[in-house]
Structure formats: structure tokens, C-alpha cells
Amino acid sequence: MRARILLLTTGGTIASLPTEEGLAPGLDGEELARMLPQGILEHYDVTVRDILHLDSSNIQPEEWQTIARHVFDNRTEYDGIVITHGTDTMAYTASVLSFMLRGIAIPVVLTGAQLPMAHPLSDGMENLRTALAMAASGAAGVFLAFDRKVMLGCRAVKIRTTDFDAFESVNWPLAASVDGKGLQLHPEAIPRQTGECALRDRLCDKVFLIKLTPGLDPEIFDMLLQMHYRGIVIEAFGAGGLHFVRRDLIAKLQAAARAGITVVVCSQCLYEPSDFSVYEVGQKALEQGVIQGRDMTTEAAVTKLMWALGQTDDTEIVRDYMERSLAGEMA
Numbered sequence: 001m002r003a004r005i006l007l008l009t010t011g012g013t014i015a016s017l018p019t020e021e022g023l024a025p026g027l028d029g030e031e032l033a034r035m036l037p038q039g040i041l042e043h044y045d046v047t048v049r050d051i052l053h054l055d056s057s058n059i060q061p062e063e064w065q066t067i068a069r070h071v072f073d074n075r076t077e078y079d080g081i082v083i084t085h086g087t088d089t090m091a092y093t094a095s096v097l098s099f100m101l102r103g104i105a106i107p108v109v110l111t112g113a114q115l116p117m118a119h120p121l122s123d124g125m126e127n128l129r130t131a132l133a134m135a136a137s138g139a140a141g142v143f144l145a146f147d148r149k150v151m152l153g154c155r156a157v158k159i160r161t162t163d164f165d166a167f168e169s170v171n172w173p174l175a176a177s178v179d180g181k182g183l184q185l186h187p188e189a190i191p192r193q194t195g196e197c198a199l200r201d202r203l204c205d206k207v208f209l210i211k212l213t214p215g216l217d218p219e220i221f222d223m224l225l226q227m228h229y230r231g232i233v234i235e236a237f238g239a240g241g242l243h244f245v246r247r248d249l250i251a252k253l254q255a256a257a258r259a260g261i262t263v264v265v266c267s268q269c270l271y272e273p274s275d276f277s278v279y280e281v282g283q284k285a286l287e288q289g290v291i292q293g294r295d296m297t298t299e300a301a302v303t304k305l306m307w308a309l310g311q312t313d314d315t316e317i318v319r320d321y322m323e324r325s326l327a328g329e330m331a
């Protein structure tokens, strides 16, 4: 029997056409599906639904909720779901869906393209092919398929602006890859989905990401407090350090903790875990109760914090969520 696949389209380059103001989403899902070779459509039983029509720069928490709801509502009707999406924020969407749809029993695979499907050299066809194969594989979870690679959604990072090899699975092996034997699943890299899948789609959008620069003015924290931010992710230096000489960020972390703000610290280095216990400049931050992001990507840290703060007001429960792996985002 052919695998039943739901193809949800949201826009992005894959569906874009040239306009006077630059590339903009133009193709609808049916048009996109018509571009797939007959052989593919004979292989899978594909149902297409347009849910959004956006460049992914305009995909925000409200759209994440729309996408999550469509996946959740259709999860028992299909063997797998493919979501076409712009590449620019796809890693954020893939990450947040991993938390919102924890326990999902089918594959949910995001994909897109660097060149519009309407372009004769588009990579969209190849990416869709990989995504469809993954969606039909029975491997449960949220994934991102690109350039013949499939990665956990919560480990994906967009690392190149134009190359077809645009995404990387950071600090975690690929979930699957395509070679001469077809789609090769790597089960050891796919965490088991346990428990009932519930739609946990509440999010807190008052989460701010700070990329530390040498000499950053600590008063930025006062501003965030005044703006009622509830969570801050700091991309700190190297293995884990923040400045406190002359411009004392540590004192501000103390003020943030007193105000009930959850602070997560990770590294601006893309690869390998951070560990703030190594240096004095990190230990002082830990003393203020900040949570370590360890090997999480920035995309995962930000979306997980938005999700955790959306689930509860209890900072201890938020800490518990942040300190353990929920979807494979932490080793």
C-alpha cells in the first residue's frame, strides 16, 4: 500500500516566483505538487493543503501554532507529514515543533529549497523527494530534510545562504541520509517518541537573544526588565564566559534572577558543548542561577525557552524542562 502523506505548504523560496519586488511566494500547493514527476506521485498517496503563503522571515510564533495545529489534527489520518517552508527560519520552526508536538507517532518532515521549484535547476525536487521518503519511513519525530540529508528538527541550523548544502545537524549525527541504497535511517540518532502526543502549543514571545560582544553595556538588561521579558538566552564567549570587569554583567544576572527572569547561557561557537564551570568568567554566571544550554543550538535554546515559559509560570519547572533533553536537543 502506498504511504499516505500530507503535504502542508507554507511558502518560502520553493514556492516563490519573481515579482517586481523580488522573489515572493507565488505557487500554491497543487501547483507545487504538479511539478513532481509522475513516478513520485505514483509512489506515494499525497494530499496537498496550503496553510500559509509566507516568506519564512514572516513566520512567527502565531504561524508556528497554526502549523502545529494542522500537524496535530491530521496525525492519525496520515503515515507522515511533509511541510514545505522557507529556509531562513526553518530551523526555528523545526525546533519549536519538536517541543510542541512531543510524542508524535509519525514522521513530520520540513523541507524547502534554495532555488524556486519553478527554476530549471531547483534543488526543491531533490529535497521534496528526500522529505517524502522520510515521511514514509515510519520513523517518528520532527525532522528537517535538505540536500539528501535528514536531521532532527531541534538540531538543525541554516549555515549557508545559497549553497544547496544549506543545513547542518549540529552536535548530533544525521537521522537519515540518501545514498545508492536509498534512504538510510540511522536509528541510533533518532530519539524514541514516548508518551501520548498532546498539542502543547502555548508559547511565551517575551524571550530575547543576546549575542555577547566585548564591552556590551550591561544596561541592556535593565531595558529588557522594563519591557517585561521573561526569558533571556545569552550567546556567550567560547566554552562559557561573560565580562564582569568595568562593565559588570554578573550583577545584572543577579537582578534578572531576582525579577524571576530565566536566563539560559550557551556559546556563540556552533560546535561542541559549552561548560560555564570551567572558567571564573563562567562560574560567576552559574552562581547567579543561570541555566546552561550545553550543546543545544541557539535556535533550540530560544524556541525551547519560549515553549517552556508558555507551559508554566513556575521557574523551577521551566528550569527542569531546560535542563533535560525533551526531543533530542541535548546530549
Ligand code: ASP
Binding pocket: 011, 012, 013, 014, 054, 055, 056, 057, 085, 086, 087, 088, 089, 112, 113, 114
Ligand atoms: N527568504 C526565503 C524564505 O525563508 C528563503 C528560502 O526559502 O530559501 O522564505
